[in-house]
Amino acid sequence: MKNNNCCSASSTTTVLACSGGSNVGQIANEAAKLLDTAGEAKFFCLAGVGGHISGMIASVEGCNKVLVLDGCPVACAKKAMDAANIKGYTHITVTNLGIEKVHDFKLSDEQINQVLSACRAEINGSSTLKENSNETKLVETSGDSGSCRGGGCCSCE
Amino acid sequence: MKKKLQILGTGCPKCMKLAELTEEAAKELGIEYEIEKVNDIKKIMEFGVMMTPALAVDGEVKVAGRVPNIEEIKKMLA
Numbered sequence: 001m002k003n004n005n006c007c008s009a010s011s012t013t014t015v016l017a018c019s020g021g022s023n024v025g026q027i028a029n030e031a032a033k034l035l036d037t038a039g040e041a042k043f044f045c046l047a048g049v050g051g052h053i054s055g056m057i058a059s060v061e062g063c064n065k066v067l068v069l070d071g072c073p074v075a076c077a078k079k080a081m082d083a084a085n086i087k088g089y090t091h092i093t094v095t096n097l098g099i100e101k102v103h104d105f106k107l108s109d110e111q112i113n114q115v116l117s118a119c120r121a122e123i124n125g126s127s128t129l130k131e132n133s134n135e136t137k138l139v140e141t142s143g144d145s146g147s148c149r150g151g152g153c154c155s156c157e
Numbered sequence: 158m159k160k161k162l163q164i165l166g167t168g169c170p171k172c173m174k175l176a177e178l179t180e181e182a183a184k185e186l187g188i189e190y191e192i193e194k195v196n197d198i199k200k201i202m203e204f205g206v207m208m209t210p211a212l213a214v215d216g217e218v219k220v221a222g223r224v225p226n227i228e229e230i231k232k233m234l235a
Contacts, residue, residue: 053205061221
């Protein structure tokens, strides 16, 4: 199947998660993994943004919709995005959903599903979370569309 | 000093358009440059790029996933 949107910004939501050393960081990570596995979002590397890898920052900037998941109010993921001067993303903090932060990695399926639901509401535009006040940046695409030889970074097949 | 301009992409029309506009921008700015088309997926991934086309100037990726207009490209090259 050929994809005429080859090489343009994907319409899929890109998700970046804090993945930190607590239950809430790992719940954020798990939710991001599950969204990617289900094909609902594309999990992208926050460490690459935090590490100021120019290709990763430019790639995130080129995404149509970006969702950033933080475990707790320290908001390392948000700060990494801000430090890279990436704007226009939506943001969810796991502890704001009523999940307490503890240093315990026996993750609860119920809590993961709670975060997944909040993420899905964001992805589908039905969120009522007050913290998600950033407007989603729309990225202009230009040039001729057409198929490349597929694989890798492009979504052509 | 000669700038190294790299067009990252597998050769689709948008990649070619980006290469064309980049050369045009470099010529209009009158800068010395060398341009390389990087179409090997593994090499593209080494830049951390997940969407093509992309433009790298002296090894730093300036844009990915879209074709900027020539004025934007000029700013990236300046």
